[in-house]
Amino acid sequence: MQPNTQTVSSVTPLMVCTDIEPIAAHDNRKTVGEISVDNPRMSCRNVNVFYGEKQAINRVNLDIGRHEVIAMIGPSGCGKSTFLRCLNRMNDTIDSCRVTGEILLDNQNIYDKTLDVVPLRAQVGMVFQKPNPFPKSIYENVAYGPRIHGLSSSKSDLDIIVESSLHRAGLWNEVKDRLDQPGTGLSGGQQQRLCIARTIAVSPEVILMDEPCSALDPIATAKIEELIDELREEYTIAIVTHSMQQAARISQRTAYFHLGDLIEVGETNQIFTNPQHKLTEDYITGRFG
């Protein structure tokens, strides 16, 4: 398959990074560690992302394995969220954004011109930093996706999907008696688990999480982390986090980004006890960033 060099354009600029160095300043950096895994769920090769003239991601190569949690860490502006958003083409929504390279999901290039992004975003779901339930009932928040994707043929089918999704998100027992109440009335942690239930209701293969616990208290965070560990049995999870302890607790592999480069990737235990690259070492020990 040839690398795709399609320009992504769309309507509203959501985010423009302004503090990214141009490619020339660091184009010789090579990722330390093993970027490949056996039988990957997603495979990224030579991925570049530009916001206008600025390059935010520089030739990133990385595989994401099946049933693994991979954590992406790095200082603000390093490109980790930008890279995460490439994995389900969320960057399409940014007007000035251009993505080159190849990103495969089960050997299918997700930047293929003929590919419909709507089912892609069901296959590769996303959970955001701030819980964003729809202004609808708890039931409707979860039922909305399966309904528009035609995953249920009857009301009873939909009920089963809603109940099982809420169960898998660890929320069922807390909301089963108030499914008709607004999702926005739940606590922050419950709202985030509702968003996870909404994501898994459409049977994704991959779940992307962009700092999903940064707005939550420690107990709600612990519940989400426990949930992530359970979800790993069924899904592949890529998570961006600023908490090194969280990355160490929940992921099997960790990728460290710096100024748009993937500096190092490896087993999480190795990254946090004996990183091989000085930039990784300096970041995780709090020497810069």
Add this chain to the structure above:
Amino acid sequence: MNKMTEGHTVKRFDDEMVFLHRLVLEIGSLAQNQLKRAVQTLNDKDPSAARDVISRDQELNDLDVQADEEFINLIVKRQPMAKDLREIITISKAVSDLERVGDEARKIAQLTIHIYDTDSSPPNKQVLRDINTMAAFVGDMLKSSLIAFDELDAPKALDVIRLDSELEEEYKSALRRLTTFVMEDSRAIGHMVDVVLGLRALERIGGHAKNIAGYVIFLITGSDVRHESVECIEKQII
């Protein structure tokens, strides 16, 4: 401050790491001094000084407890990662080993009391000669391991690990010589058990120095070399 402890964004973290680093050196210095003084009491035939050595072991125990409190506080406050985490683990283990060096030095001091504070006649000088030889040997090993820790000197740490094999040979030779003494003069058997225990204490001090050297290599390279051969460790640090 060295390249391991400096440079955190939070400067207080640097200070805390430097404090712990210096605490290890302080405990190491005290442990070396205890060993030296314990052996001196034997040479001086001075049970009273030996009792001082034994009572001074409490200082080492107190510093060991203080160091543990400092590790716990630092882990709670800073959640160290990577080389900081390795340094904390190294310091924690090294302090335990140094505290045990103090315990072994106390055993040498007790040997002085057993030999010179009883009515029985002391053993001849030849029997005690190996104690002095081995004490000098393990004293050097201990000193080198602490220098290797302070200067992050992996080759020096490897030298200490190499010396441990030599120490084992020295220990076995000393035991053989003691056996010969007993065979030649069975009346000397009374103090032989004490002397064997003294030699054993010195051999253990050498073992603790070797352990500290192994932690230093772990600190520098990230590899746990405690149960590796010298050849394998050489490859790790090249």
